[in-house]
Amino acid sequence: MGEIMEKAVRKKKDICSYTYEELAEEMQAAGEKTFRAKQIYQWLHVKLADSFEEMTNLSKSLREKLDEEYQIAPVELVERQISKADPTEKFLFELEDGNMVESVLMKYDYGNSVCISSQAGCRMGCRFCASTIGGLIRNLKTSEMLRQIYRIQKITGERVSNIVVMGTGEPLDNYDNFVRFIRMVSAPEGLNISQRNITASTCGIVPGILRLAEEGFQITLALSLHAGTQEKRKSLMPVANKYELSEVLAACDTYFEKTGRRITFEYSLVKDVNDTDEDAADLIRIAGHRNCHINLIPVNPVRERSYVRPSRQNALKFQNKLEKNGINVTIRRERGSDIDGACGQLRRRYAAAGKEKADEILRAD
C-alpha cells in the first residue's frame, strides 16, 4: 500500500478522551517536552479548541504533527432551539459517523445545567421513552460526552456548573467511557465541575450501580423507578426482567452507604398506569424509610407511544400523599415545553426523516 493510502486509512487517535496523565505519556513518547502536554490539554479541555489550528502557542510543525496523528472528536451543531417559555435551549449535534445526539442547556438561579446523552440510541426498551425506539446504535466515546458540554459553552458563551446524564442512553451500559467522563469533567486540569453538581440517571443495572459505588465518586445517583412493584415495573421497563426491584433497591442502599449521597428516585407519572392511590401506597412503602428524594416527572408525550400524563391536579394529589408520609418529593418543573418534546424526539425526527425532511417538520411545528 502506498504511503498516501496508508495515511488515509489510518484511524486518528481520539485525543479528547485521554486523561492529562495519558496525554503526557503520549507526548513524552513522541519526544515532546512535558509542558507541551499541559498546553495541549488546556487547549482541549479549558479553552475548548475545536481544531489544532487554534493552538497558537504551539509551533506550526507540532500542530501539523498532532493533526496527522490525532482527532478532536467532531460534535457539530445541526440544530439549536431556544425556548420562549423559559431559559432553556436544546441542541442537536452530529458526530463523526453521522449519528445525532441531543443535549439541553437549562439556566437556573444557581447556575447553568447541561443534560447530556451517553449513547446514540438505547437498548433498554423502556415503554415510554423515545430514545430507545431505534435501539442502540453505539456507545458515545468519552470525548463525545465531554464535547457536548464544551460545544454548548462555546456556542452560548455560558459557563456550565451542573451536569445531568439524563439524555439519550443508559450510562451504566457504557460504563468505562461514562466513568472516564466523570473523572475528566471533574478534574482540576479540565472543566473542574464539582462531582456534587453531577447527577447520573440509570434504569437500574445492578452490577453497574455496585461498581459505581466503589469508584470513590461524589455524584448523585438517580434511579428511574417508575413503579413501586416488580410486576408493574416489568410492564414499563424490560430491564426489570433482568434485575428484581428488591435487588435494584439494595444496590441503591449500597450506593448511599458507600458514598453518603442521597438517592433520587425518578418516577414518570403516567395517567391510569402508575398514578393511582395504590401506586402511591407502593411508592410510600419503598421511599418511606429511605433517605431519598422523589422526582415526579409527568410523562412527556412521545409521538410513537400512547402514554398520557395525569392532570396537574392529579399529579399534585399524588405528590401530597407522599408528602404526608414524610417523603421528600418534587414535581419536576417542565422546561422548554415549546421546544422540548420528549427526550430523544428531536434526534428521532432526524433519524426517521433525514435532515431535509426533519427541517420541514421542525418548521411546521
Ligand SMILES: C[S@@+](CC[C@H](N)C(=O)[O-])C[C@H]1O[C@@H](n2cnc3c(N)ncnc32)[C@H](O)[C@@H]1O
Ligand atoms: C432518557 S433517561 C436516560 C438515563 C437512563 N437511561 C435512565 O433511564 O435513567 C432519563 C430519564 O428520562 C425518563 N424518561 C424517558 N422518557 C420519558 C418520557 N417520555 N417522559 C418523561 N420521562 C421520560 C427516564 O425514565 C429517565 O428517568
Ligand code: SF4
Ligand atoms: S429511559 Fe433510559 S434506559 Fe430506558 S430506554 Fe430511555 S434512555 Fe434507555
